[in-house]
Amino acid sequence: MTVPKSHPRYVSLKIRDKIVDGVEKGITSLHGLTAHGRGEAFDYLLGEKTMESAKRSIEAAAALLLLAKYPVISVNGNAAALTGKELVQLSKAIPAKLEVNIFHPSKQREIKIKIHLIKNGAKEVLLPQKNCIIEHLDSNRKYVNGGILKADVVFVPLEDGDRTKALVKNGKMVIVVDLNPMSRSAQKATITIVDNIVRAVPLIIKTIRRYKNSDKNKLRNILKGYKNEKMLMETMKIINKNLIKNMPQNFP
């Protein structure tokens, strides 16, 4: 669809086009479309911009990824459609392995996501294997590859709560991007970036490049001062403020 730039919801509609394109290419599932819709609703409530609290989470996420011994980026259908190119750039900047992991089982879709990432510059993309299983999880997402199995830090841009919980229970530190600060993933992750993935990933790349040659102690101090619950609370306060600001005036 051609959206005129003057349209007040231009950016949001362009992002929608990307996710629809993902479905048409067989990268994103139909369920992914509805998950995106839930994200859009929260983005609206947050004012569709990166909040200060999200910037703090991004700093902490960059520090953790640079300090990690074995960082892995887990990619699902929505993340690939919205930020495939940027996730490849991020994997090179850290550096970290890319591993496909989707909720709704489909070998074909896993392969299409892999091809999409390779077209966007990835050299290697891991796919789940039936003999590689993480504990504490029943869904299709329990199947992983050597990457996630071995990882100490997993960056899972869009995650569901069960898997976030399972990854943490498996002793991993988990970074998620989720527009809903109330979701189980947001609440269970080690670091939650409450922002749209399309805004968050380029900012993480920028921050990684800025901190790349920093002293390890500086990175450790960033992490020490970071409190995930505080960021979640600040985000909820912003939602509350935006709701109050937009309440109809002169209502009896």
Ligand code: ATP
């Ligand atoms: P949970 O299982 O963690 O309680 P959920 O069931 O709502 O949460 P899913 O349906 O697995 O989660 O995934 C949808 C989540 O992804 C929603 O919380 C939504 O806010 C978030 N989301 C969707 N699109 C985006 C986006 N573009 N950027 C960031 N977050 C997004």
Ligand code: MG
């Ligand atoms: Mg869920």
